[in-house]
Every structure is written in structure tokens, then in C-alpha cells.
Amino acid sequence: xTSYEDVMxxxxxxxxxxxxxxxxNDYGLRQQQxxxxxxxxxxxxxxxxxxxxxxxxxxxxxQAQVREYIERMLKxxxxxxxxxxxxxxxxxxxxxxAFMVK
Numbered sequence: 001x002t003s004y005e006d007v008m009x010x011x012x013x014x015x016x017x018x019x020x021x022x023x024x025n026d027y028g029l030r031q032q033q034x035x036x037x038x039x040x041x042x043x044x045x046x047x048x049x050x051x052x053x054x055x056x057x058x059x060x061x062x063q064a065q066v067r068e069y070i071e072r073m074l075k076x077x078x079x080x081x082x083x084x085x086x087x088x089x090x091x092x093x094x095x096x097x098a099f100m101v102k
Contacts, residue, residue, distance in 0.1 A: 007089060010058070010059050011088075011092050013048075015059075015061055015066070015085070015089075016040060016048055017051065018061040018063065019034070019037075019066050019069065019070060020034050020035075020038060020045045020048040020049055021049060022066055023038075023070055024049060027070060027074070031046055031049070032045075037070070037073045058092075059092050062091070066088070068084045069081050069088070
């Protein structure tokens with residue numbers, strides 16, 4: 001599996017699940033609002049909210065970093081939010097990413 005596939009199949013679902021739960025439960029966002037921030041659909045957010053965390057995929061999501069991402073995105077600092085997301089991904093997947101925001 002390539003590094004990009006690792007990110008898309010393992011990291012992003014784990015991150016989106018964690019972020020969706022925090023956005024809805026802690027920040028009071030509606031599923032549609034969370035979906036827009038995460039770049040996904042309301043149906044996907046609903047699935048993330050109802051699914052149990054996947055075990056054994058080796059991805060550990062730092063809740064403080066998720067909170068940082070959400071707060072940056074809520075302040076409309078998209079580039080700043082992307083930096084926070086890249087930092088989380090790099091700490092999990094550990095590869096040189098062509099998409100990484102520096």
C-alpha cells in the first residue's frame with residue numbers, strides 16, 4: 001500500500017470520525033456544518049457519529065490536535081487548519097507528503 005493509500009484508507013477516516021464527534025458533541029455543530037468543514041457529506045458524518053472506533057489500524061488521533069484543527073477551521077483559517085491536519089497525519093503515517101502544507 002502506498003503512503004497516499006495509507007492516509008486515505010486509515011488516517012482520514014479515523015481523523016474525520018474523531019473530528020465529527022467533537023464538532024457535533026462538543027461544539028454543537030449540525031451534521032451538515034461538520035460535513036462542510038471536513039469536506040464530506042452529512043451521511044458520512046452520521047456514519048462517523050454512529051460507528052464505534054476502528055481498532056488495530058495503528059492510527060492514534062490526538063484529541064488536542066483535533067480541537068486545534070476545529071477551532072482554526074471555525075475561525076475560517078483554512079490554511080491554518082490544513083497545517084494542523086498535516087501535523088496530525090505526519091505524526092501517524094510518517095512519510096514525505098507532496099501535499100503537506102508547511
